[in-house]
Every structure is written in structure tokens, then in C-alpha cells.
Amino acid sequence: MSFDVERIRKDFPVLSRELPGGRTLVYLDSGNSSQKPTPVIETMREHLAMHYSNVGRAMHVLGSESTEAYEAARDKIAAFVGAPSRDEVVFTKNASEALNLLAYSLGNRSNTDPRFTLGEGDEIVISEMEHHSNIVPWQMLAQRTGATLKWFGVTDDGRLDLSGDVITDRTKIVSVTHQSNVLGTVNPVAEIVRLARQAGALVALDASQSVPHHPVDVAALGADFVAFTGHKMVGPSGIGVLWGRQELLEAMPPFLGGGEMIEAVWMDRSTYAPVPHKFEAGTPPIVEAIGLGAAVDYLTGVGMEAIEAHERDLTAYAMRALQEISGLKVIGPTDLGDRGGTISFTLEGIHPHDVGQILDDQFGIAVRVGHHCARPLHLRFGIPATTRASFYLYNTTGEIDALVRGLHQVQKVFA
Incomplete structure (x- = not known):
């Protein structure tokens, strides 16, 4: 059975939310905290209520x-x-x-x-x-x-x-x-x-x-x-x-x-x-x-093997798509062996905080910026911060395409 990400997305109410200004939410920050499906929300509501x-x-x-x-x-x-x-x-x-x-x-x-x-x-x-x-x-x-x-x-x-x-x-x-x-x-x-x-x-x-x-x-x-x-x-x-x-x-x-x-x-x-x-x-x-x-x-119910395979496909797609952005450097493994769906990167000449703000303000794309509570690791690589996109079972290749378009726009702002 194929992985039906569109069906899964319907279980997460926040993913259908329209942000201020008519922007569609693109949530690429699950490494920070994941979104919640209706069965979890309703189970907790039911227990509190009854x-x-x-x-x-x-x-x-x-x-x-x-x-x-x-x-x-x-x-x-x-x-x-x-x-x-x-x-x-x-x-x-x-x-x-x-x-x-x-x-x-x-x-x-x-x-x-x-x-x-x-x-x-x-x-x-x-x-x-x-x-x-x-x-x-x-x-x-x-x-x-x-x-x-x-x-x-x-x-x-x-x-x-x-x-x-x-x-x-x-x-x-x-x-x-x-x-x-x-x-x-x-x-x-x-x-x-x-x-x-x-x-x-x-x-x-x-x-x-x-x-x-x-x-x-x-x-x-x-x-x-x-x-x-x-x-x-x-x-x-x-x-x-x-x-x-x-x-x-x-x-x-x-x-x-x-x-x-x-x-x-x-x-x-x-x-x-x-x-x-x-x-x-x-x-x-x-x-x-x-x-x-x-x-x-x-x-x-979704299946952890299926989730793992979906994220592996997303990560491979993202790694290829990000290569088209000049001045972007992935911090961490660029091969797919023994790695998960978290990609942290820098954009030459642009601070990650600016990257995150433009992605959010103009495109509704939620990524994490900073040292991600791992400051010694950033010191090891000689950088103060990175931009991090992290994927989960509800993410799509279309959202990765949106990220790439947003990063191109970030570069235009600072050109």
C-alpha cells in the first residue's frame, strides 16, 4: 500500500489553517515540536471532559x-x-x-x-x-x-x-x-x-x-x-x-x-x-x-516503517532540490546513509534569523533558526547559527518546493 500523505494531512487540523495575509502554512519544524492529529486531541478532550x-x-x-x-x-x-x-x-x-x-x-x-x-x-x-x-x-x-x-x-x-x-x-x-x-x-x-x-x-x-x-x-x-x-x-x-x-x-x-x-x-x-x-x-x-x-x-496505525521510508524519500528530494541554491551549505551528512529527515544549512552572507523571518513573513514557511540548543556543535563548525528544516509524516515534496522558492526569494532580498 502506498503512503497516502494527503489522507494523513487531513488528520492534522492546523495544516489546513490559513495564516494572516492569506498565506498557507508550510510546517517544516517537527524536529522542534510536531503537530497533533485529531485522534490525540479528541482522546485528551474526552478524558478531561468525562x-x-x-x-x-x-x-x-x-x-x-x-x-x-x-x-x-x-x-x-x-x-x-x-x-x-x-x-x-x-x-x-x-x-x-x-x-x-x-x-x-x-x-x-x-x-x-x-x-x-x-x-x-x-x-x-x-x-x-x-x-x-x-x-x-x-x-x-x-x-x-x-x-x-x-x-x-x-x-x-x-x-x-x-x-x-x-x-x-x-x-x-x-x-x-x-x-x-x-x-x-x-x-x-x-x-x-x-x-x-x-x-x-x-x-x-x-x-x-x-x-x-x-x-x-x-x-x-x-x-x-x-x-x-x-x-x-x-x-x-x-x-x-x-x-x-x-x-x-x-x-x-x-x-x-x-x-x-x-x-x-x-x-x-x-x-x-x-x-x-x-x-x-x-x-x-x-x-x-x-x-x-x-x-x-x-x-x-500509520506504520513506523512507512513513516521512515516517507521521510527518507523527502530527505533525498530535499537534498537534490537544495543543491540548486548557490551559496547554500548543508551542515552534516550529505549522503543519505544513517541520517534522518533533518537538514540544517547556512546561506552565504545571510544570517539564519533573516532567513527564517522572510520565509515566515512572506511564505508562511515555519523553520527553526539559531543553534537549536546545540551551541557546542555550532562552535565546532565555526558558525553562530543555522536554518533547520525538519520533516515528518505529514510533509510533502510540494512543501520542499515551496522552501526552495522561498530561499531564492531570500537571496533576492539580500542581493
């Missing part, structure tokens, strides 16, 4: 319905990413919180498990292409514990440089992006895991840019932890996921204290609930989790 109550506490009908829907969402997400157990799916408010949760547990003085104790002489490894969410928590951990922060460099063509001895027998954790939010690069997870295992280190993946776009099986990846976020995968904001191997989650101390994460509380001590609830203190993002479950249903 079933809402707090979860895990109330004994009445609404409490039971809300808890059942919330936990059913956990089941859906576990199945979607191939988690061996639903209890390995921890709800957070986003991927940033998921990575902070993990970084907090390493080096926490309450933890005596040697896998989670860090100090001077120990090493943390990240990479130069990380989103700030996978840099700053590890910087804070290094400052808190005295451990050393190290990183893989990035080659001129936007690939991780694994040639050096960055991982050593002192490395305790390696945390890297599965797919770069700037370069589109899909990193060689199997090789990274192999190197980490040789050193006895844990492996975490920021999968915020991969889970929405590719079939992802966390068990097959071989990592110990995987973080991703709902708002990039046609789900709502305010909900994210940390998947972790169950025995590791059980060994980790809680991140936040409060209601629901406890087993019993005395005035001088507490015991904690089993995972995943040990990490879900307080009233959780109930409706957002249910919305993410609906998003998973939607993506599964």
Missing part, C-alpha cells in the same frame, strides 16, 4: 477510569519501543527531566551500588553533537562529584569521531544522542555500546529525534537507558519517558520525593514504591500520558 480524576488514589469510578487509562498508556508505550516490561517505562515531563533523573542518580550519596557511584577519577562521556539536555545534566554531575567530563568529537561531514580512546576503564557512563537534532546523523549505537561494555560502562541514549521517526526497539539497541519526549511524536507537551533496564531502575534512588512514590512514611524515614512509581512523585501528567498513548496508537 473521565478525569487523580490516579492511583481515588476508589470511585472516575479514579478507576483515570488510573486504567493512565496505566494503559504505559502499556502502549512499552510495546511501541519494545520494552521487555511495562515497569521499565517511567513517565517524566520531557526528555530533559528523564536525563536529569538519570544524572542525579549517578553520584547520589544515598546510593552504594558501585555502578551508580561517581567521584574523582571517574569519567562521563558524551559527544560534541548533543542537545543541551544531554550536556548540562552531565556537567552538573561532574561538578557535583569531581568526575571528569569527556566527549567524542564530530568529523567535518557530521559523524561521530570514535577513533580516539575517549572511553577508558574509568568511564562510568556514556550518554549520546541516537539521532542528532541538528545534523540528522543517526549514530552507530552498536559500536558505542560495544566500546562501553568493554570498559564496564553504562550507556544512555537521547532518542528524542529517533523514536518519532524510526522503528526503535530498546532491547535490540543494547543501551541501558533511553530517553524520549512526547511532543516530538505527535503527542502533547509535558510528557516524556525514561526507559531503563528494570534491575538498574530498582538499584537507583528516587529523583523526587512526595506522594505516590512511597511505600510507607514515618517521621524519620520512608520506604519507596516499586518501579516505575518510585520515580513518579506527586500527581503525574495524567491526560498528557493518555495523549501520548493515543499518539502511539496513531503512529502504529
Whole structure:
């Protein structure tokens, strides 16, 4: 069956919106945040209108319905990413919180498990292409514990440089992006895991840019932890996921204290609930989790293999189309192997902020401009910012053509 992008577009109300001045919306910023289909919107509306109550506490009908829907969402997400157990799916408010949760547990003085104790002489490894969410928590951990922060460099063509001895027998954790939010690069997870295992280190993946776009099986990846976020995968904001191997989650101390994460509380001590609830203190993002479950249903219905193939075709088309624009330089891989549907570029002599403003004001084209929360990567390439077009299941080749026409117009303005 062919991929029916026009049918899919009808599921996303905002794509039919007319912008001020009669412009048609061309949304090429899904790497930032995706748009939402009607089934997700209606599922959340229905729950708020007819079933809402707090979860895990109330004994009445609404409490039971809300808890059942919330936990059913956990089941859906576990199945979607191939988690061996639903209890390995921890709800957070986003991927940033998921990575902070993990970084907090390493080096926490309450933890005596040697896998989670860090100090001077120990090493943390990240990479130069990380989103700030996978840099700053590890910087804070290094400052808190005295451990050393190290990183893989990035080659001129936007690939991780694994040639050096960055991982050593002192490395305790390696945390890297599965797919770069700037370069589109899909990193060689199997090789990274192999190197980490040789050193006895844990492996975490920021999968915020991969889970929405590719079939992802966390068990097959071989990592110990995987973080991703709902708002990039046609789900709502305010909900994210940390998947972790169950025995590791059980060994980790809680991140936040409060209601629901406890087993019993005395005035001088507490015991904690089993995972995943040990990490879900307080009233959780109930409706957002249910919305993410609906998003998973939607993506599964379309088919992740089909989505991946559609984006691969769009990326190939865009790479060819952008070649006709003189002075345009793609930052990252120009070949289609091991890359996703994110293209960041510069236009000679024109600041990305000007590019984005003209595309929006004159053509209704939404792209991202700036350093995309990856400033060290831009410093690596000696540029302050890029323009980024990122594609998803609802984008078309016609929208790429519109982008190319818009970029030609940008150049005319600055000629």
C-alpha cells in the first residue's frame, strides 16, 4: 500500500489553517515540536471532559477510569519501543527531566551500588553533537562529584569521531544522542555500546529525534537507558519517558520525593514504591500520558516503517532540490546513509534569523533558526547559527518546493 500523505494531512487540523495575509502554512519544524492529529486531541478532550480524576488514589469510578487509562498508556508505550516490561517505562515531563533523573542518580550519596557511584577519577562521556539536555545534566554531575567530563568529537561531514580512546576503564557512563537534532546523523549505537561494555560502562541514549521517526526497539539497541519526549511524536507537551533496564531502575534512588512514590512514611524515614512509581512523585501528567498513548496508537496505525521510508524519500528530494541554491551549505551528512529527515544549512552572507523571518513573513514557511540548543556543535563548525528544516509524516515534496522558492526569494532580498 502506498503512503497516502494527503489522507494523513487531513488528520492534522492546523495544516489546513490559513495564516494572516492569506498565506498557507508550510510546517517544516517537527524536529522542534510536531503537530497533533485529531485522534490525540479528541482522546485528551474526552478524558478531561468525562473521565478525569487523580490516579492511583481515588476508589470511585472516575479514579478507576483515570488510573486504567493512565496505566494503559504505559502499556502502549512499552510495546511501541519494545520494552521487555511495562515497569521499565517511567513517565517524566520531557526528555530533559528523564536525563536529569538519570544524572542525579549517578553520584547520589544515598546510593552504594558501585555502578551508580561517581567521584574523582571517574569519567562521563558524551559527544560534541548533543542537545543541551544531554550536556548540562552531565556537567552538573561532574561538578557535583569531581568526575571528569569527556566527549567524542564530530568529523567535518557530521559523524561521530570514535577513533580516539575517549572511553577508558574509568568511564562510568556514556550518554549520546541516537539521532542528532541538528545534523540528522543517526549514530552507530552498536559500536558505542560495544566500546562501553568493554570498559564496564553504562550507556544512555537521547532518542528524542529517533523514536518519532524510526522503528526503535530498546532491547535490540543494547543501551541501558533511553530517553524520549512526547511532543516530538505527535503527542502533547509535558510528557516524556525514561526507559531503563528494570534491575538498574530498582538499584537507583528516587529523583523526587512526595506522594505516590512511597511505600510507607514515618517521621524519620520512608520506604519507596516499586518501579516505575518510585520515580513518579506527586500527581503525574495524567491526560498528557493518555495523549501520548493515543499518539502511539496513531503512529502504529500509520506504520513506523512507512513513516521512515516517507521521510527518507523527502530527505533525498530535499537534498537534490537544495543543491540548486548557490551559496547554500548543508551542515552534516550529505549522503543519505544513517541520517534522518533533518537538514540544517547556512546561506552565504545571510544570517539564519533573516532567513527564517522572510520565509515566515512572506511564505508562511515555519523553520527553526539559531543553534537549536546545540551551541557546542555550532562552535565546532565555526558558525553562530543555522536554518533547520525538519520533516515528518505529514510533509510533502510540494512543501520542499515551496522552501526552495522561498530561499531564492531570500537571496533576492539580500542581493
